[in-house]
Amino acid sequence: LFLVFAAVTGGMHAGLYWWGYHGYFVKSGDVRHFGENIGQAQLLDTTAEILVPVLGGILVLISGFFPNFILASVFIVLSVVLLGRDHEKRQKHDVKFKEVYNLIKTHPVMSLAYIGGSFEAVFYLLIWPIFLFILFGRVLDFGAIVGAASFLSALVGVLVGRYIDRQGERQVVAMGSFLLSASWAIRLVLRSFGGYVFAESVANFGGRITALSLQELTYKKAIEAGSAKAILFRETALVLGGVILIATMSLWVIFFGDLEKAFILPAVVSLFPLGFVLKSVRDEKK
Template identity: 25%
Template sequence: MAFFRNTTVNLLNLHYGVHALALSGGGAFFAVFLLRAGVPAHGVLASLAAILIGRFFIRPSVLILGKRHGLKPLVIAGTILTALQYPLLAEVNGVGWPLLALCAVSSLGDTFYWTSYHAYFASLGDAEHRGHQVGAREAIAALVGIAAPLLTGWALVTLGPRVAFGATALALALSALPLLKTPNVLVAADAPGALHAAWPGVLMLAADGWTAAGYVFVWQIALFLSLGESFAAFGGAMALAAVAGAITGLLLGRFIDAGHGRRAVWLAAGTMAAALIFRATGYGHPAVAVVANAAGALVNAFYTPTMMTAVYNQAQASPCTLRFHVATEGGWDAGGAAGCLAAAGLLWAGAPLWAAILLSLLGTTAAFALLRRYYGAQASGVAQAPTPVR
């Protein structure tokens, strides 16, 4: 398995595994805890949109600091900052100042972490093994995600939110330790053409962000309500999905690396569309909702490696990986915020949750078209950074 020979990527995946342990624990309960704390469903989605909008405006500062210090310190700092939001989450009680503080801190931490992490992973990974490496990363995340939601659900019920989310914050902080042994990656002071090269990736991640609004955020609310607002049942459903994800995690990376990217796009978009329809029909039916949630493992196996292989390879081929991800993550924020606000507007107007879930089909359709364009150009020998889509 040549893709495991990159020691730096192995350390990055170890970091990501511990990070995913926290996110599949406390992070999975972020939206539903707000709902249980008295924030209405449309208010939860509006809060998530506010976090994404904040990230959009903070993101240019990542480039300024990256040029001065390199990528590694930013990933470590972002990891620590993301941990700070969870003690604040425990203090939310309806709409008020704690919720506003949570949105501000979440915007800051998520901006620094995800922008620098994606640029770092793209810089240090191997293009010829990218699908394998992303698939291995997602399989690790699924594997560690089996116990985390069960433990967090139990802790919320028996020990309270301060202990449960405090443990999440500690795990996030500890996930920075493997990064101490990875190299720094310097950022060029100037990179002509970087924004032009990033434009296809911006569009891909904008479509992905819109898709995530219904597939992830609205769905978590729908699943929680379908399970009678039980933290324990919600954690069990997440654990079952993680088991399915661990089984399928490495399935598609090898397929992409073997040169089957165009066929992978059909599988990726098809499984995402099917999962969205399944989740929409499963709302309100506990057993069906649990199965629909577990079926998301196929999305992790097919959709995520297909999307992120394209994005990471374009980033590595661009004049500057950090500038590329500043732009593309901004695209994800814009798409995700727009999707959350559209879903919030539907719910505020009295529409059912299943309608808000199905909004994500628009993003899936756009992602399919963009990924087909990318992998088609790749198969034809066109450069990694194609002409921007108009």
């Protein structure tokens, strides 16, 4: 019962917090340097993701799991306090869900880009660790290697952000989508610890630069046409991607059962953002 309650409140927190975070970013950031700013934010986020689990592990050894939950709550409150200092940043216009639904219908290319990215990300967070645990029994050594790859990718992400600010998102989205798709193909072909580490490094870079590019696109659209509508459009499409992943994998496990063969799914949907690239090329020729 408590786990269900925790899941519900955790989902409510994510929906409210990240919607507000992105809105504040749009209203406070420099539109000319959104790419670089997002890259810097990703670097800080990745650094924390690598270092904090070490602290959490020490706390578990000393006092059990409960202090970790308390510390997590403290960090959440601290971030809310820091973001809420400037009360002048407010949403000026209401947005209706019907308007967001219409955006999803009238902008299928961007909707699919977000849905595909979310599908792949949730697959990575949910299915990939289960597969590793079944295969190796433990993922600590793998995690340490991947952590280093994540940090290097985050450093490069700052440079990629600067490039996007100068040259645009199209080339970066294309490269990132191909790399992310290739990483799942590598997992299917190499099928070894070393192959998985290599695939993880490729995925880290490809996924990071794709997400960075799409996030900057959202922020730019938010500046042009109202922050609430653009951000809620993105968040709704991301939720749809996660729901589709869970439904798809539930059916996959029932009818097929082989998690490794399911890697073909994220390999395909990782290419969905290419629709944005093709559309922008077509629009440029008009």
